[in-house]
Amino acid sequence: xxxxxxxxxxxxxxxxxxxxxxxxxxxxxxxxxxxxxxxxxxxxxxxxxxxxxxxxxxxxxxxxxxxxxxxxxxxxxxxxxxxxxxxxxxxxxxxxxxxxxxxxxxxxxxxxxxxxxxxxxxxxxxxxxxxxxxxxxxxxxxxxxxxxxxxxxxxxxxxxxxxxxxxxxxxxxxxxxxxxxxxxxxxxxxxxxxxxxxxxx
Amino acid sequence: xxxxxxxxxxxxxxxxxxxxxxxxxxxxxxxxxxxxxxxxxxxxxxxxxxxxxxxxxxxxxxxxxxxxxxxxxxxxxxxxxxxxxxxxxxxxxx
Numbered sequence: 001x002x003x004x005x006x007x008x009x010x011x012x013x014x015x016x017x018x019x020x021x022x023x024x025x026x027x028x029x030x031x032x033x034x035x036x037x038x039x040x041x042x043x044x045x046x047x048x049x050x051x052x053x054x055x056x057x058x059x060x061x062x063x064x065x066x067x068x069x070x071x072x073x074x075x076x077x078x079x080x081x082x083x084x085x086x087x088x089x090x091x092x093x094x095x096x097x098x099x100x101x102x103x104x105x106x107x108x109x110x111x112x113x114x115x116x117x118x119x120x121x122x123x124x125x126x127x128x129x130x131x132x133x134x135x136x137x138x139x140x141x142x143x144x145x146x147x148x149x150x151x152x153x154x155x156x157x158x159x160x161x162x163x164x165x166x167x168x169x170x171x172x173x174x175x176x177x178x179x180x181x182x183x184x185x186x187x188x189x190x191x192x193x194x195x196x197x198x199x200x201x
Numbered sequence: 202x203x204x205x206x207x208x209x210x211x212x213x214x215x216x217x218x219x220x221x222x223x224x225x226x227x228x229x230x231x232x233x234x235x236x237x238x239x240x241x242x243x244x245x246x247x248x249x250x251x252x253x254x255x256x257x258x259x260x261x262x263x264x265x266x267x268x269x270x271x272x273x274x275x276x277x278x279x280x281x282x283x284x285x286x287x288x289x290x291x292x293x294x295x
Contacts, residue, residue, distance in 0.1 A: 014246040018253020033247045040240040045213040046233045049220015071283035079279020099276040106241045118251050126269035146285040153284030195206040
């Protein structure tokens with residue numbers, strides 16, 4: 001939660017500077033954000049590689065645990081496709097690219113901005129932040145009506161860190177490992193699935 | 202575009218390989234974590250600038266917010282229903 005507020009404030013700071021045109025034009029015209037994305041992806045890779053616990057969790061789990069992130073992927077993509085009929089300016093593919101952020105708003109919005117458009121990038125940023133906030137607020141309700149995997153499903157990629165405490169509180173400690181596993185799998189898949197969907201637009 | 206995507210993924214996989222090689226060195230892991238945060242801050246800051254100077258987005262910010270909300274509701278509801286089915290059939294103790 002604190003993390004999203006900090007990230008959001010950097011976005012807002014940029015927004016204000018952009019709005020007031022309080023910037024040298026060289027900064028606006030130079031497209032160095034792709035290099036920043038390269039750097040980010042490199043660092044994200046190192047982060048995953050050095051995280052021994054993640055690899056251990058993935059090796060030790062029972063096969064049916066794979067169904068959890070799979071449910072999140074299938075459910076998210078079908079869900080956004082269904083509601084995309086309500087949105088005249090967003091087609092199914094664009095909706096799926098946003099949905100495939102699974103709550104990982106920083107990376108998904110950056111990838112979508114870089115490979116598609118700023119407008120869809122902003123939609124991805126807001127949508128995936130809302131997903132995290134909604135999970136933090138509504139997990140007790142979700143668990144009550146949709147079973148003990150509900151918080152993990154709603155949290156998506158965030159189930160491994162920011163939303164994990166609330167998930168454990170309402171589903172039980174035995175679900176912590178499932179939450180971490182599902183979150184890790186989805187986190188790794190975001191930079192794979194989002195560009196893949198954009199490729200077919 | 203496909204080329205750019207392949208570059209991005211290749212860079213991530215390279216990072217994963219290096220990460221596996223580095224292994225469990227808390228100091229390096231901490232530095233990588235901090236650098237990751239800062240590159241995310243930088244990218245979102247740049248996205249903010251891009252959005253702020255893009256009149257088409259600024260003039261439609263309320264519709265963009267609504268679209269984001271609707272997409273979130275779809276994604277979360279879909280996930281909840283799938284996870285409910287998975288829970289019922291595979292996880293719930295009888």
